[in-house]
Amino acid sequence: MSEAVPEGALSRDASAKGSLVVVGTGIQLGRHISERAVSEIDAAEVLFTITDGWALEWIRARRADVVSLHELYATGKDRRRTYREMHDRILGEIRNGRQVCLALYGHPGIFAEVPHRVMEEARQLGHRVRMEPGVSADGCLYADLGLDPGKRGMQSFEATQFLVFDHTANPAALLVLWQVALAGDLSCARFHAERDGVQALVNKLRRWYPADTECILYEAAQIPVTPFRADRLRLDELPDAEYRQYTTLVIPPAREMEADPEGLADIGADVQALEKV
Amino acid sequence: MSALKTLLKDLGSDASLEREYEQDAEAVMERYGLDAEDRETLRRRDLETLEQRSGLRITTEDGNKPVKGYE
Ligand SMILES: C[S@@+](CC[C@H](N)C(=O)[O-])C[C@H]1O[C@@H](n2cnc3c(N)ncnc32)[C@H](O)[C@@H]1O
Numbered sequence: 001m002s003e004a005v006p007e008g009a010l011s012r013d014a015s016a017k018g019s020l021v022v023v024g025t026g027i028q029l030g031r032h033i034s035e036r037a038v039s040e041i042d043a044a045e046v047l048f049t050i051t052d053g054w055a056l057e058w059i060r061a062r063r064a065d066v067v068s069l070h071e072l073y074a075t076g077k078d079r080r081r082t083y084r085e086m087h088d089r090i091l092g093e094i095r096n097g098r099q100v101c102l103a104l105y106g107h108p109g110i111f112a113e114v115p116h117r118v119m120e121e122a123r124q125l126g127h128r129v130r131m132e133p134g135v136s137a138d139g140c141l142y143a144d145l146g147l148d149p150g151k152r153g154m155q156s157f158e159a160t161q162f163l164v165f166d167h168t169a170n171p172a173a174l175l176v177l178w179q180v181a182l183a184g185d186l187s188c189a190r191f192h193a194e195r196d197g198v199q200a201l202v203n204k205l206r207r208w209y210p211a212d213t214e215c216i217l218y219e220a221a222q223i224p225v226t227p228f229r230a231d232r233l234r235l236d237e238l239p240d241a242e243y244r245q246y247t248t249l250v251i252p253p254a255r256e257m258e259a260d261p262e263g264l265a266d267i268g269a270d271v272q273a274l275e276k277v
Numbered sequence: 278m279s280a281l282k283t284l285l286k287d288l289g290s291d292a293s294l295e296r297e298y299e300q301d302a303e304a305v306m307e308r309y310g311l312d313a314e315d316r317e318t319l320r321r322r323d324l325e326t327l328e329q330r331s332g333l334r335i336t337t338e339d340g341n342k343p344v345k346g347y348e
Contacts (some may be wrong), residue, residue: 030289053332057278058286222333224288224295226324 016126018094021101022115024108024134025055027220032135037103038062040132044101046093050086050114051105059103078187086114087121094122107136111158111178137248138176140220144228145250147174152253159183159249163201169208172258175251177201180217181243199239209254211236216250217243281315282331 023040026032041047041059047066049056059066069086073079093100102108108115109131119129138156142149153173159180161167169175177183184197205213212234219229233241238249259271278286284306288295298305306316318326328334 028289030286032289052334054282054285057282057332061278223285223324223327223331225285225298225319226322226327 016097017099018097018122019099019128020090020094020119020122020130021099022108022119022129022131023101023103024106024132024136025051025059025103026135027106027137027140028135028222028224029055029058031224034132034134037132037134040101041103043099045099047101047103048086048090048093049103051103055103055105083114083117087118090114090118091121094118094127095125104134107134107139109133110136110138137178137218137220137246140228141176141218141248141250144220145216145218145230147250147252149174152257159201160185160197163204169205169251171208171213171251171254172256174253177249177251179245180249181245181247195239198241198243202235202238205235205251209235209251213251213254216252217241218248218250219244219246222246279315279330280310280312281319284309284311285327285331 021040021044023037024033025037042062044063047059047063048069049059049066050069051059052070056066056068056070067089069089072082072085074082090100090102102115102118104112104115115131119131122129138149141147151174153170154176155170155173156176156178157167159177160183162169162177163183164186180198180201182197183201184194214232215235215238217229217231217233217238221228229247231241235251259274261271264270264273287309288298294305302319303316306319311319315330318330
């Protein structure tokens with residue numbers, strides 16, 4: 001016995017089959033991509049990428065039909081408009097019932113507005129969505145700089161957001177500021193560093209850190225034969241330093257942690273108990 | 278992919294190749310068929326040129342500013 005199928009149900013079913021998997025290609029091509037990410041790239045019906053030209057070429061050698069969304073970026077164009085366009089292209093294919101893969105640089109869920117938003121919307125529309133984690137810039141940082149985020153705790157902010165919102169820094173913990181070259185750019189249209197923006201960031205950091213605090217300008221190697229960058233300089237030297245779009249500012253713990261008597265009292269302990277920790 | 282891009286990609290994923298490269302870079306570059314310019318760039322570890330020749334930096338039409346795919 002066959003059940004009556006309401007008109008339009010078939011096409012609705014077909015479109016609900018549309019799915020999205022988001023994968024990361026890592027920071028260094030070849031070194032960081034997971035086996036699963038490669039196989040998702042191979043298996044997708046529609047493959048979108050937002051990567052550099054090198055990764056794109058490597059992907060294109062496997063999949064000639066890859067669609068690069070990178071072309072939607074332009075200097076002077078508001079990045080939020082670019083993101084909207086990317087979002088619409090990806091969601092359109094999912095709604096058409098296609099199995100879509102989106103491949104991005106690094107970890108695809110870190111500072112990556114487009115994938116999070118598309119995933120959320122597609123999920124709400126009843127599509128299957130998933131993200132495969134990738135190797136991120138901070139993942140490389142712990143390895144290269146020997147800084148363990150578990151040792152003193154870690155704070156991580158987008159530099160401009162840290163500057164213009166009421167975030168506070170804890171100098172006893174590790175601080176990581178992303179997109180430092182874009183510090184102070186509220187237009188979201190700039191791609192280079194400006195001294196005034198970095199100076200404003202330093203002014204804010206001075207609320208918690210002395211001028212001579214050691215900072216690290218970190219760039220993970222994206223090419224195997226070249227070393228990573230870890231330039232150590234004083235906080236007040238930052239405005240005159242050199243930045244690239246992929247420079248991350250790292251401030252290692254600058255003072256000792258202090259005991260919290262209230263927290264200790266709540267577990268029936270006192271400061272002496274910390275000597276054994 | 279160009280010989281340079283293939284070599285860079287393989288050096289990233291293949292530990293023995295990287296060891297071999299550290300011991301005898303010339304032999305590896307020869308085997309991969311790199312041209313004279315790429316060999317020189319690699320010998321000098323010239324990051325700017327490597328970034329350009331590998332396609333890591335994409336240049337926009339207007340203003341010649343390099344733009345990374347993830348920004
Ligand atoms: C939009 S975020 C993208 C992060 C990326 N999804 C990831 O997983 O690392 C861009 C920022 O990531 C950081 N970043 C990206 N590549 C980097 C690298 N090779 N070394 C250090 N930091 C990097 C920089 O702070 C840069 O401004």
